Amino acid sequence: MANLFEQKLKDFEMRALTLQDFQDACIVAQLDRMRARMKAHRQNLVGCAFHIDNFIRHLALGREELRRRAVSRFQLKLTTSFCADLWTSLQQWVERRSQDEPMICCETFLKMADAIQTFQAYEMDFLANIFERVDRLRKGEVAGG
Structure with a gap:
């Protein structure tokens, strides 16, 4: 805390800080620490999700029998309702795009489906x-129109 106080004295080029300046300096330091912790937490979550996805992929696609079951579960999700909703989303996406750019990329398609x-x-x-x-x-x- 003393180092922070001395640094702020140098920053302000004065010999004394008001109580408000000191409190602001302390809050900024706390916010910086909290941001760093939040960033590390987010990175941990992404890493965990990656490992969980790999684990599930390994379980679902490891053997031929499991692979067939995974494909079967996937096919059960492709209901008539899902297809109709996806078609509607694709149509709305095309209507929002300009006539010069009616192409849809794989990433956009996957986001819509998910x-x-x-x-x-x-x-x-x-x-x-x-x-x-x-x-x-x-x-x-793929052309959307």
């Missing part, structure tokens, strides 16, 4: 495969 129905990470790979089947020219995008 917003309608929650998919596991390995199931997103299945959806990406569906997108690639539609993208016959292999451009990484």
Whole structure:
């Protein structure tokens, strides 16, 4: 705390700080520490999610029998309602885009699908495969109109 106080004295080029200046300096230091901790926490969450996704992928796709079950579970999620909602979302996306740019990329397609129905990470790979089947020219995008 003394170092912080001395640093602020140098910053202000004066010999005394008001109580308010000292409190502000302490709050800024606390906020910086809290931001660093929040950033580390966020990175830990992302790391955990990555490991969990890998674990689930390994469980679901490890053996042939498990792979068939994973595909079957994925197919059960592709209901008529899901397809209708996805179609509506795609149409709305195309209407919002300019006429010069009616192309949809795989990432946008996956975000739309995941917003309608929650998919596991390995199931997103299945959806990406569906997108690639539609993208016959292999451009990484498909005409939306």
